[in-house]
Amino acid sequence: MSTITRNTNHDTIASMYDLKDIERHDIVIECLEKLILNQIPKEAHIFDLGCGTGQIAQRLLKRGYKLTGLDSSEEMLQCARKNVPNAEFILDDARFFKLPPTFHAAISTDVVLNYVLTFEELKNSLQNVYNALLPNGIFAFEIYTEEGCESSWKENSDGGGVRDDNVWVDIWSYDQENKLGRKETTRFQLIDGQWQRSDITFLLKLYSKLEIQAALEKVGFREISIYNLKEDLGVEHSTGETACFVCRK
Structure with a gap:
């Protein structure tokens, strides 16, 4: 490796x-x-x-x-x-x-x-x-x-999902100059009876x-x-x- x-x-x-x-x-x-x-x-x-x-x-x-x-x-x-x-x-x-x-x-x-x-x-x-x-x-x-994404990524969007022990929200934004999409994910996970929060950022290049x-x-x-x-x-x-x-x- x-x-x-x-x-x-x-x-x-x-x-x-x-x-x-x-x-x-x-x-x-x-x-x-x-x-x-x-x-x-x-x-x-x-x-x-x-x-x-x-x-x-x-x-x-x-x-x-x-x-x-x-x-x-x-x-x-x-x-x-x-x-x-x-x-x-x-x-x-x-x-x-x-x-x-x-x-x-x-x-x-x-x-x-x-x-x-x-x-x-x-x-x-x-x-x-x-x-x-x-x-x-x-x-x-x-x-x-x-070609497929730039017009839609210019407008901020969101998404996410819900499960019994997981809830997450994705918020997207777009840097047109650098052709970079930014996805901010907030996750709540039920662990040992307690909800725990995580905040994660992902960058994607077009x-x-x-x-x-x-x-x-x-x-x-x-x-x-x-x-x-x-x-x-x-x-x-x-x-x-x-x-x-x-x-x-």
Whole structure:
């Protein structure tokens, strides 16, 4: 494992994250089936970059694939190891990890690459994925794009959720000059009969589709395709903020 910067922000929300968007995980699998799963061997080894609590890995493992997940949050990985004990999970950073050519395919869901805040670091992250793929390996990832998000992010918005032992609120703002989204999350968690509060800040960088394509080309990816979740993949509730990129080594 390389030297990493621990992702303590995501440590704080790991157990909450594990509760969220169960239906969305199934939709992600449906999209992956359309984009890449029909192009790799049935027992292919898949690399999950930013695997979180292992919900996607769990579903792919049930389909017969071999899974290796990587995340920079130890708490996320603790949940993942409980959810998917038969997968391998690595604590490391997308910007710095080094793995030999091992995988038939790589995926990155839930806009993980938006947490990479400079173009150079984005290129480094993509290079690391490229190096970990076998020849002709395929990479699919979901990412917020400048074209899809900038107009909606200019207006402050909020969101959140409620569970029996968890309540959280997300408040968004946008720095247009630096193309940085800022999400302020306040969480109340019931622990040993007492409600405990956590306040966490997340920064997400918007890149244009041309910037992302340029970064992919610079590290050697080819056959680059860009998909709209709603129009191309049939995800009816999609807002159009994210795009799916698919490319080959």
